[in-house]
Structures are given as structure tokens and as C-alpha cells.
Amino acid sequence: MRKELRARRRALSSREQRSHSRSLARRFVTSPLFLHCQSIALYLANDGELNPDQLAVEARRAGKKIYLPVLKANPKRSLWFCEFQLHDPLYRNRFNIPEPDIRRRPPRPPWGLDLILLPLVAFDAEGNRLGMGGGFYDRTFSFVRNRNHWWKPLLIGVAHECQQVELIEARPWDIPLNGVITEAGFYPQTKKSKKIP
Numbered sequence: 151m152r153k154e155l156r157a158r159r160r161a162l163s164s165r166e167q168r169s170h171s172r173s174l175a176r177r178f179v180t181s182p183l184f185l186h187c188q189s190i191a192l193y194l195a196n197d198g199e200l201n202p203d204q205l206a207v208e209a210r211r212a213g214k215k216i217y218l219p220v221l222k223a224n225p226k227r228s229l230w231f232c233e234f235q236l237h238d239p240l241y242r243n244r245f246n247i248p249e250p251d252i253r254r255r256p257p258r259p260p261w262g263l264d265l266i267l268l269p270l271v272a273f274d275a276e277g278n279r280l281g282m283g284g285g286f287y288d289r290t291f292s293f294v295r296n297r298n299h300w301w302k303p304l305l306i307g308v309a310h311e312c313q314q315v316e317l318i319e320a321r322p323w324d325i326p327l328n329g330v331i332t333e334a335g336f337y338p339q340t341k342k343s344k345k346i347p
Contacts (some may be wrong), residue, residue, distance in 0.1 A: 151315070152280060155272045159198035159310050167201060170310055170333035175204035178331055179212070183304060187264035191217040191231045191303070194248055199269045200308050200333070210236065220249045220257055228289040230257040231266075260290055263303045268327070270307045277326040277339030278318035279307050291325040304328045
């Protein structure tokens with residue numbers, strides 16, 4: 151499934167990618183999720199992922215702080231988040247993915263952010279997410295399993311509409327999302343989620 155869906159998102163044309171990015175930003179900036187948060191973690195799009203760049207532009211205009219994921223040395227295969235400002239230099243990590251320099255600004259733990267937008271390969275209507283297979287996000291957010299009231303950060307998946315599947319079998323270590331946003335609308339995490347245009 152992972153291979154097929156990665157191919158599906160890579161098959162989108164540059165024009166479709168730009169259109170989806172604009173639609174995502176237009177829909178999301180009017181949502182309460184966006185309006186009530188001050189700190190947002192995004193990602194740098196890769197491999198056909200829906201690009202949140204336009205959303206980052208709107209977030210900056212609204213005075214919100216933007217964070218990007220940074221590979222954490224220990225424990226391995228987890229993330230922390232570093233504030234990123236326009237024109238900050240980026241450095242390539244061991245996977246050749248650009249990330250901010252934590253020596254410029256100290257990183258923040260995930261629970262110190264309001265909203266985290268996560269890339270994904272596939273999603274279903276129950277808030278299950280299929281990632282790239284490295285387990286970075288699941289390890290990073292494993293702390294939510296020990297919370298009775300999980301209110302921060304909100305975890306929202308970002309995907310092209312074509313990445314929705316009927317069912318993803320959740321594993322015990324998988325961390326569910328609070329919802330998924332696509333170019334076509336928002337899917338809140340409920341058992342019978344319906345897209346909110």
C-alpha cells in the first residue's frame with residue numbers, strides 16, 4: 151500500500167501540487183484550529199507530499215511562530231522542533247532532509263507546541279495514519295498514551311485527497327491523529343468522520 155500511494159501522490163502534476171497547496175492554505179486559515187494556535191510545526195514537502203509552504207506564509211502573516219522537525223540524537227528515531235524564520239539557513243540531516251540549526255534557537259519538545267501538521271502516505275476516516283515507515287512521529291508523540299486529557303499539541307495529518315483509503319490497521323504503537331486536512335476539506339477524527347468542506 152505504501153509504495154502504491156507514494157506513487158499516486160508523485161504522479162500529481164506540478165500544477166496540481168500548487169493548486170492543492172493553495173486550497174489547503176485557503177481552507178485551513180479560517181478554521182478554529184488555525185485561529186486559536188500560536189505555534190505551528192510544519193514540514194518541508196518531499197516525495198510528492200502536499201506542500202504546506204503557502205500555509206506557512208499565511209501563518210507568518212497572522213503572527214504565528216513556525217517550527218520544523220529536527221532529528222533528535224537520543225532517543226534515536228524521534229523528533230524535536232525548532233523555530234524557523236524566513237531566510238534561516240537549513241542544514242541537511244543524515245537522511246539528506248533540510249532542517250534548522252538547533253544552535254541558532256533552542257528546540258522545543260512536541261508538548262510545547264499548539265499544533266503539529268504531519269505528512270503522511272495514507273489516512274483513513276478513523277484518524278489512522280500510514281507514514282513512511284521509520285516510526286519517527288509515533289515515537290515522538292508516544293507521551294500522549296500516558297495522558298488522561300490530551301489537549302496539546304493537536305496532531306493534524308496533511309495529505310492529498312487521493313491518499314485516503316478505507317482502512318489502515320492500527321498497530322499498538324500508532325498514535326492517532328486529531329484529524330486530516332486535504333485540498334478538499336477537513337476530516338475530524340471520529341469513528342464516522344465526514345469531510346467538512
